[in-house]
Amino acid sequence: xxxxxxxxxxxxxDLRDRRTLLFMLAFPIVLILILGTALTNAFxxxxxxxxxxxxxxxxARSEQLQSYWNGFAHTIGKEGVELTPAASxxxxxxxxxxxxxxxxxxxxxxxxxxxxxxxxxxxxxxIQGMLTSFADKYNLAAAAVRNNxxxxxxxxxxxxxxxxxxxxxxLDPDRKPSSIDYYAIAESTMIAFYACMSASWxxxxxxxxxxxxxxxxxxxxxxxxFAGKVxxxxxxxxxxxxxxxxxxxxxxxxxxxxxxxSVFLLLFTEVLLAVSFGLGIAFLFKDDAxxxxxxxxxxxxxxxxxxxxxVDEASGFFGAIANISPLRWANEAxxxxxxxxxxxxxFPVIGLNTAIAAAFLAFVAIAxxxxxxx
Amino acid sequence: MNVLExxxxxKTFGDFIAVDxxxxxxxxxxxxxxxxxxxxxxxxxxxxxxxxxxxTKGEVxxxxxxxxxxxxxxxxxxxxxxxxxxxxxxxxxYENVSFFAGLYGLRGSLLxxxxxxxxxxxxxxxxxxxLPKSFSGGMKRRLNIACAIAHRxxxxxxxxPTVGIDPQSRNYILNSVKKLNQMGCSVIYTSHYMExxxxxxxxxxxxDHGKIIAEGTKEQLKSIITDTKETWIGVKNAERxxxxxLKGIPGVNAVRMExxxxxxxxxxxxxxxxxxxxxxxxxxxxxxxxxxxxxxxETVFLTLTGRNLRD
Numbered sequence: 001x002x003x004x005x006x007x008x009x010x011x012x013x014d015l016r017d018r019r020t021l022l023f024m025l026a027f028p029i030v031l032i033l034i035l036g037t038a039l040t041n042a043f044x045x046x047x048x049x050x051x052x053x054x055x056x057x058x059x060a061r062s063e064q065l066q067s068y069w070n071g072f073a074h075t076i077g078k079e080g081v082e083l084t085p086a087a088s089x090x091x092x093x094x095x096x097x098x099x100x101x102x103x104x105x106x107x108x109x110x111x112x113x114x115x116x117x118x119x120x121x122x123x124x125x126x127i128q129g130m131l132t133s134f135a136d137k138y139n140l141a142a143a144a145v146r147n148n149x150x151x152x153x154x155x156x157x158x159x160x161x162x163x164x165x166x167x168x169x170x171l172d173p174d175r176k177p178s179s180i181d182y183y184a185i186a187e188s189t190m191i192a193f194y195a196c197m198s199a200s201w202x203x204x205x206x207x208x209x210x211x212x213x214x215x216x217x218x219x220x221x222x223x224x225x226f227a228g229k230v231x232x233x234x235x236x237x238x239x240x241x242x243x244x245x246x247x248x249x250x251x252x253x254x255x256x257x258x259x260x261x262s263v264f265l266l267l268f269t270e271v272l273l274a275v276s277f278g279l280g281i282a283f284l285f286k287d288d289a290x291x292x293x294x295x296x297x298x299x300x301x302x303x304x305x306x307x308x309x310x311v312d313e314a315s316g317f318f319g320a321i322a323n324i325s326p327l328r329w330a331n332e333a334x335x336x337x338x339x340x341x342x343x344x345x346x347f348p349v350i351g352l353n354t355a356i357a358a359a360f361l362a363f364v365a366i367a368x369x370x371x372x373x374x
Numbered sequence: 375m376n377v378l379e380x381x382x383x384x385k386t387f388g389d390f391i392a393v394d395x396x397x398x399x400x401x402x403x404x405x406x407x408x409x410x411x412x413x414x415x416x417x418x419x420x421x422x423x424x425x426x427x428x429x430t431k432g433e434v435x436x437x438x439x440x441x442x443x444x445x446x447x448x449x450x451x452x453x454x455x456x457x458x459x460x461x462x463x464x465x466x467x468y469e470n471v472s473f474f475a476g477l478y479g480l481r482g483s484l485l486x487x488x489x490x491x492x493x494x495x496x497x498x499x500x501x502x503x504x505l506p507k508s509f510s511g512g513m514k515r516r517l518n519i520a521c522a523i524a525h526r527x528x529x530x531x532x533x534x535p536t537v538g539i540d541p542q543s544r545n546y547i548l549n550s551v552k553k554l555n556q557m558g559c560s561v562i563y564t565s566h567y568m569e570x571x572x573x574x575x576x577x578x579x580x581x582d583h584g585k586i587i588a589e590g591t592k593e594q595l596k597s598i599i600t601d602t603k604e605t606w607i608g609v610k611n612a613e614r615x616x617x618x619x620l621k622g623i624p625g626v627n628a629v630r631m632e633x634x635x636x637x638x639x640x641x642x643x644x645x646x647x648x649x650x651x652x653x654x655x656x657x658x659x660x661x662x663x664x665x666x667x668x669x670x671x672e673t674v675f676l677t678l679t680g681r682n683l684r685d
Contacts, residue, residue: 213454217424372427
């Protein structure tokens with residue numbers, strides 16, 4: 001009962017602390033908005049394709065091939081490929097090398113020879129893909145003519161419909177984080193870790209405020225006070241994170257995936273880790289040093305954890321440092337959960353967070369018991 | 375019956391002995407003055423009684439029960455008014471009192487009743503919804519008291535409850551202490567204001583270097599120094615005064631400078647006023663007044679400890 005009373009009182013006090021509350025709510029939301037907007041281009045995966053100019057030297061005599069080619073040329077013309085018949089005597093390969101054309105194709109009854117530009121490889125590859133597709137379909141139609149002329153007609157007719165020569169394909173085209181998506185995750189995990197700052201004051205604050213004297217003189221155990229405070233701090237900080245996640249989801253349309261329960265469970269354990277870490281640091285260091293140590297650790301962990309810019313696979317010293325950031329574990333696990341649907345990615349992080357939190361809490365509990373008063 | 379009994383109480387911090395084999399008892403219904411200069415050991419003693427510090431050696435019994443073995447019982451029956459304000463500024467007066475009273479097991483309507491009663495008692499009944507940050511120093515001190523009495527303790531320990539407040543609030547608090555005592559509470563009262571102790575305490579103990587050096591009623595304490603006299607000499611240019619030379623005059627026990635006056639405590643049977651005045655003339659100090667006073671508690675304290683209470 002005392003634990004509950006202490007926890008409720010602590011939560012009430014936290015809710016009255018408007019400055020901290022505002023910071024915990026507004027800071028991540030503003031960061032999501034600013035970084036998410038400012039760094040949109042850094043997360044844009046589209047590629048601009050330049051002009052696609054195809055120089056064609058068509059010497060084929062087959063009527064069937066000519067007819068099919070004309071249909072193909074018309075179709076890819078509508079897709080943005082500019083076809084130019086090669087004038088006699090022109091050196092197509094040189095024209096491509098001189099960057100006058102994206103690609104050069106020689107067509108005769110034996111097949112198609114293709115020369116692409118090495119300067120504009122993307123446009124060149126697209127044209128090559130189209131020609132490969134044309135060749136495959138023509139070969140198919142030519143084979144069908146021998147056995148089933150009607151089917152051959154259908155193949156040719158179908159092949160000339162717009163867009164059938166180039167198809168966009170991707171493993172999971174919709175599941176790529178936009179900048180807002182990324183920063184919604186990164187800032188939420190960052191602010192979850194900021195809980196360590198307020199947690200470092202849970203016991204220290206009572207000593208500074210002198211209310212520790214009353215608490216110590218009251219018939220309640222130190223462990224009851226400790227438990228009440230940890231519970232309150234974890235709940236209040238988690239509620240702030242919950243608000244940030246839901247706000248980013250509905251106000252910014254940030255993608256939090258289909259497993260919100262797992263997302264919240266991971267964030268909850270991260271808050272628990274932060275609270276226990278804050279308490280632990282407050283017991284490990286002297287009063288003046290606590291704030292400095294905490295601020296340095298939080299900022300470094302945020303930076304290398306990807307709170308301000310995405311941190312890709314790092315190696316060497318930076319990689320080793322980056323791997324000790326709880327924010328990095330959380331961010332990677334959430335990315336895997338949301339974008340690869342990997343439900344099992346979060347469990348090792350949940351386990352690690354809980355284990356470290358338990359270790360810090362045990363340390364603080366023992367240290368408190370040993371201390372006279374607080 | 376004794377509310378509190380302290381036997382051979384000792385507290386050490388490393389090699390430093392803060393409380394040295396102290397023996398003391400507080401009777402039921404008493405307002406017990408506990409006097410000592412800073413560092414004398416009184417706060418350490420109070421902290422051990424309130425279970426804030428562990429006892430190195432000895433025993434403290436509250437209402438006959440050992441406070442270490444019966445710790446919860448002891449805590450339930452002690453109310454502590456710390457020297458520093460121990461309140462939550464961001465919580466209302468009601469919430470402050472209610473929270474601390476709740477730690478003593480009060481719940482529901484009883485908690486509400488006792489909280490309101492405590493706030494009424496200290497004159498903050500109409501301020502129960504107000505935040506302490508809007509309070510004057512005196513009001514905060516009164517709230518500090520309310521937080522200690524809502525659970526109706528048998529023994530209240532007040533550690534300088536009137537520090538830094540206006541005379542009106544001080545009177546209010548002193549009257550509150552008397553009222554609490556009339557209601558059956560025993561009180562241990564420490565203060566740097568000797569006149570407060572003289573006014574309200576029924577018995578007084580003087581502690582110095584961790585030991586009780588005198589104990590009794592104020593009359594009993596004053597009787598210790600019946601052979602002393604206290605002379606006040608008003609001076610204008612006090613900076614010229616050679617205090618060591620004054621202390622060297624035969625019969626002088628202690629010399630104290632207080633603003634524009636010198637207080638000289640001497641043995642009663644020796645008439646040394648002429649020598650004192652000659653010394654002041656030698657020092658070229660301008661004398662404005664000479665007055666002999668009957669010894670008071672301050673004199674007793676100074677004589678016994680060689681220090682002022684406010685040192």
